Amino acid sequence: MPRTTDGDGTPVPQRLLAAATRLFAEQGYDRTSVQEIVEAAGVTKGALYHYFGSKDDLLHEVYARVLRLQQERLDQFADADEPIEKRLRGAAADVVVTTIENLDDASIFFRSMHHLSPEKNKQVRAERRRYHERFRALIEEGQREGVFSTATPADLVVDYHFGSVHHLSTWYRPDGPLSPQQVADHLADLLLRALRP
DSSP states (O other): OOOSBOTTOOBHHHHHHHHHHHHHHHHOSTTOOHHHHHHHHTOOHHHHHHHOSSHHHHHHHHHHHHHHHHHHHHHHHHHSSSOHHHHHHHHHHHHHHHHHHTHHHHHHHHHHGGGSOHHHHHHHHHHHHHHHHHHHHHHHHHHHTTSSOSSSOHHHHHHHHHHHHHHHHHHOOTTSSSOHHHHHHHHHHHHHHHHOO
């Protein structure tokens, strides 16, 4: 049984994910070997295959952990006892901040998703769909209550916001003039302005 932590107490799966994320970001998923990942993480190939069945599984997990975090946070905003406008704005800003905080993971994933096995690809699409459906339900709730305009179908509003989110990895720079929260506030305000009756 492989050791679960190393000298500094970091669990092996986290070390493998950190090494894989860095290498996939620097040299691309297809140009990164399993050997390079295990060397960077300071573990054996046996340890990698114990926690992740393949490089494909590592790529899936890079994205899935961000999506899990975003889903948990979206559920918190959606279930809060707040007016719909406040809940949607919070959720819309939060997905921007969490994407920027995990920009490597997001950009690796969108660049490399086509390398996933068909079965993993289907799984990721289903997880993303669940997230988008929960977000859309907030917009629809506001439209039913008359708080948001029904001029644009909720599906299109979701695509509009997430198009901006997915585009972040192409232009956002940590050393740029705007903090993650400022970018998030601007994009959330744009979304709410688009929904005003």
